[in-house]
Amino acid sequence: MSKEAFIQHINEGYSSKGDSILLGAAILNGEAVGETQVKVPLKTLNRHGLIAGATGTGKTKTIQVLSEQLSSFGIPVLMMDIKGDFSGIAKPGEEKSFITERHSKINIPYTTSSFPVELMTLSAQNGVRLRATVAEFGPVLFSRILDLNETQAGVVAVIFKYCEDNNMPLLDLKDIKKVLNYITEEGKDEISESYGKISTATTGTILRKIIELEQQGGDFFFGEKSFDIEDLMRIDENGKGYVNIIRLTDIQDKPKLFSTFMLSLLAEIYQKMPEKGDAEQPELVLFIDEAHLIFNEASKVLLDQIETIVKLIRSKGIGVYFITQNPTDVPKGVLAQLGLKIQHALRAFTANDRQAIKQTADNYPTSEYYQTDEILTSLGIGEAFVTALNEKGIPTPLAATMLRAPMSRMDVLTEDEISEINSDSKLVKKYKEATDSESAFEILTEKVEKIQEEQAEIEEEKAEEKEEKKSSTRQNPIIKFLTSAAFISGIFRVLMMLFKRKR
Incomplete structure (x- = not known):
């Protein structure tokens, strides 16, 4: 096929009447063809996506390019941000010779720009603190996060119902731990009378699961002030969408907390966002770096929940994009929901690697211009296979693409720059202070203390009654002598003598 036919093939396949994100130019026979434009309609960006590739192939810069253009719209x-290398989007980039050369090849002018950023955290790092209450999860979601069986989940449902019936808010993990202790000790009779008997073995298992979550940082995440998802939807004074970066560099060894946050966020967005239908552009786009951290540690029930939400959240105008090294890291049920796929180079060092590359190639449309499995190992840094959905929802042709460079800094912020962003942030101030409202922990602590006081009073009264009983039977020395056997025997002898004399 001729170069002209290739240009027509790509431009027709990626044509768009509405606004779209321009990714770069297509590659043919190892060279970028500047007359082509590989772009993705904004209208289809809520159909989710995958950005995959080996370490060092340019995935982070691709996410940066996508985020910049989304923000611009x-x-x-x-x-x-698991690796902590995305924060540079807050500062303008610097044009260098290799960037100038790249952009001349793809025929896209290069400009520098910065974008509005909020730095967020699930832990003790500086930034906007993200929290949620236990009650906001609800018994079903909370049980799934803890990977409980049906019986254990039933007990969690009882706990939530008991707290609701008795106006005891469940805000943080110490609240639910306190309830678990209460229903197996002081309050077991109260619970069994109204809700049925609960096994101490079951509550013990639930408590251990909660402690495991707590040790992974759950005590930082659960509590108040609860984060409002509306604060993710902000636009700055220049009309740019905020890029909200959750700094997760200290959470790679805490996959349960990561999964917990992800599921709660998706669930809350789905519950609170109104239906958008077939909108012209998404309301919010989520990029989940190192996505395998979610899926590797998630139970089947949790995976099913994530898959269900990913399927449904599209209608709310939300796009979800998974970033990982290999597409096989993402479950097939989730992979099938993804409209945009950007595949950077893969490495073939072993037989298993070569097999994985063949499987990956099979996930992409066939092309008369590319031997997909061979090119996957030869793509350069900042080059990737792209296939998307056009405005009619039809998959676009497979295009090996030389991607444009980010307009913002391709490096991390300094500590001083991070401090500057946080000091100017209204959200940091809004969510800075953790609050500890009266909740189940305080209410039950007071209730247990009252029960213990009442029991102490009862024990004291019993002791006094026992002492009084003993005192009533205790005699003074005179009475004791007068009632003694010796005295009575002596009186008896005297009476007998008097009786004899009288006779």
């Missing part, structure tokens, strides 16, 4: 972004 006034679409907010939520980025989960």
Whole structure:
């Protein structure tokens, strides 16, 4: 096929009447063809996506390019930054010779720009603190996070119902731990009378699961002030959408907390966002870096929940994009929901690697211009296979693409720059202070203390009654002598003598 036919093939396949994100130019026979434009309609960005590739192939810069253009269209972004190398989007980039050369090849002018950023955290790092209450999860979601069986989940449901019936808010993990202790000790009779008997073995298992979550940082995440998802939807004074970066560099060894946050966020967005139908652009786009951290540690029930939410959340105008090294890291049920796929180079060092590359190639449309499995190992840094959905929802042709460079800094912020962003942030001030409202812990602590006081009073009264009883039977020395056997015997002898004399 001729170069002209290739240009027509790509431009027709990626044509768009509405606004779209321009990713770069297509590659043919190892060279970028500047007359082509590989772009993705904003209208289809709520159909989710995958950005995959080996370490060092340019995935982070691809996410940066996508985020910049989304922000430019006034679409907010939520980025989960595991490696901590995404924050440079807050500062303008610097044009260098290799960037100038790249952009001349793809025929796209290069400009520098910065974008509005909020730095967020699930832990003790500086930034906007993200929290949620236990009650906001509800018994079903909370049980799934803890990977409980049906019986244990039933007990969690009882706990939530008991707290609701008795106006005891469940805000943090110490609340639910206190309830578990109460229903197996002081309150077991109260619970069994109204809700049925609960096994101490079951409550013990639930408590251990909660402690495991707590040790992974759950005590930082659960509590008040609860984060309002509306704060993810902000636009700055220049009409740019905020890029909300969740700094997760200290959470790689805490996959349960990561999964917990992800599921709670998706569930809350789905519950609170109104239906958008077939909108012209998404309301929010989420990028989940190192996505395998969610899926590797998730139970089947949790995976099913994530898959269900990913399927449904599209209608709310939310796009979810998974970033990982290999597409096989993402479950097939989730992978099948993804409209945009950007595949960077893969490495073939072993037989298993070569097999994985063949499987990956099979996930992409066939092309008369590419031997997909061979090119996957030869793509350069900042080059990737792209296939998306056009405005009619039809998959676009497979295009090996030379991607444009980010307009913002391709490096991390300094500590001083991070401090500057946080000091100017209204959200940092809004969520800075943790509050500890009266909740189940305080209410039950007071209730247990009252029960213990009442029991102490009862024990004291019993002791006094026992002492009084003893005192009533205790005699003074005179009475004791007069009632003694010796005295009575002596009186008896005297009476007998008097009786004899009288006779």
